[in-house]
Amino acid sequence: MAVSRKKSAALTILLGTLLIGTGCGSMSSHKNVDLGLAHINSHEYEEAAECFEAAKAAGENDRLLYRASGILNRNLGQYDEAIDDFLKSLAATSGIPGDMDFDTNFYLADTYMKLEKYDEAEKVYDAILALRKKDKDAYYMRGLTKLYSTDHDGAVVDFNKAMTLSPRNYDLRIMIYKALSASGYEEEAKEILQSCLNNTDPNMTNYEKGQISYYLGNNADAQSYLELARNERETEKAPVVLLLGQTGEKQGDFNYAISVYKTFLAEDSDHPDIYNQLGLCQLNMGDYEGAVTSFEAGLALGNSDYSRALLMNEITAYEHAGNFAQAKTLMEKYRKAYPDDADAEREEIFLSTR
The missing domain is CATH 1.25.40 (Serine Threonine Protein Phosphatase 5, Tetratricopeptide repeat)
Incomplete structure (x- = not known):
């Protein structure tokens, strides 16, 4: 079934806000909004909400405030509220839309997709492409x-x-x-x-050839290209190592993968994604203590892009080890940081019965 391509009033409004906007507030006054965004990045959602209330009371820029509030509601899984905020942010745009307005539209469309409102998401992308x-x-x-x-x-x-x-x-x-x-x-x-x-x-590049070969299922070719890439002076090593180890994993050779990851981390430990993959290999090998150590090492790096996966995988490691008390404690921490995760909500219910 093809998606309807009719342009609704909502699209007309969206394009209008992108092109014209009403404008509100001073862009230079947004210290509470900035602080709130920092709290969101640290998964401190109550503190972020307090900052946005303070921003509203101080009359800070509506365009920034509604956008930030939308991001907060999106992270909380309150998608309808997030959509309302993003639309208000776009309506507060003055003059020609800038990069932030397009970024807000991407947030808006992604939120529609989370609600499986694909027609609405498509209209947002139509609006973006009408201008870009x-x-x-x-x-x-x-x-x-x-x-x-x-x-x-x-x-x-x-x-x-x-x-x-x-x-x-x-x-x-x-x-x-x-x-x-x-x-x-x-x-x-x-x-x-x-x-x-x-x-x-x-x-x-050899790395690119290795990537393509890996996803085509040609593991031997992928491994050959990636080994070449790993020895090239100018090539960024971390993504090469990550994929090289995974070629071993796909073939069930977890010892090879673990060796690849550990050798790299011994020289350059600032890579949470590789700690995560190492931990997953150790999980597969039944080394739950080693897996926990790897996930914790990755979390200690404080990279928010990987903290969600690392924390959930650490919970899984404790479950496999039979330490349900620690898994439950960490799940409470996870649910507070990522309340939009429905799968985790079900897992939390499971852990409460253990």
């Missing part, structure tokens, strides 16, 4: 909305447009591969990756 006709991210995301609403053909058109706009972006092609595969279009997805290797790009 070469935004590959908007084409990719609009393609996702169409794919999720079973408009496969429309999704492919947008994915192709995104790839045309970014011809050497292999990460983008891998994301499209994953999306199509997850929706049941495995062979079509593989063709996208295979074409990367067939149309040999003279500038394609």
Whole structure:
């Protein structure tokens, strides 16, 4: 079933706010908003809400305040409230829309997607692309909305447009591969990756060749390319090591993967993603104590991009070890930091019975 392409009044309003806006407040006065955003980054949501109340009382900029409040509500899983906030932020835009307004629209569309309101999300991406006709991210995301609403053909058109706009972006092609595969279009997805290797790009790096080979399931080729990349002086080593270890994992050789990760971390320990992958390998090997140590080492680095996965995996390690009391304690901490995680809510109920 194709997604309806009719432009509703909501789209007209959205485009209008992007183009005109009403404006409100002074952009220079937003110290409480900034402090609130810092609290959100630290998962201190009650403190963030207090800052936003203070910002409202002080008459701080509405555009920034509503955007920040939307981010807070989104993190709390209060998606309807978040949508209302993002729309208010856009309505407070004055003059020509800037980067922040487009960023707010991406937040808005993503929130619609969390509610599975794919038609509404698509309209937001339509609005972005009406003003930024070469935004590959908007084409990719609009393609996702169409794919999720079973408009496969429309999704492919947008994915192709995104790839045309970014011809050497292999990460983008891998994301499209994953999306199509997850929706049941495995062979079509593989063709996208295979074409990367067939149309040999003279500038394609060994790491990129290794990436593509890995996702195509050619583990031996992937390993060869990644080993070459690991020994190249100019190549960033962390992503190479992460994928190289995973080639071993896919073949069930967890000892090889653990060796790859540990060797790298002994020289450069500032990589929470690699600690996380090491911990997962140790989990698979039944080394629950080692897994906990790895997850804790990753968490200690304080990188918010990985803290969610690391903490949940640490909980899993304690569960496997039979230490349900510690798992329950950490789950309470996790639920406070990530209240929007419905799966964790069910897991918390399970732990309460142990």
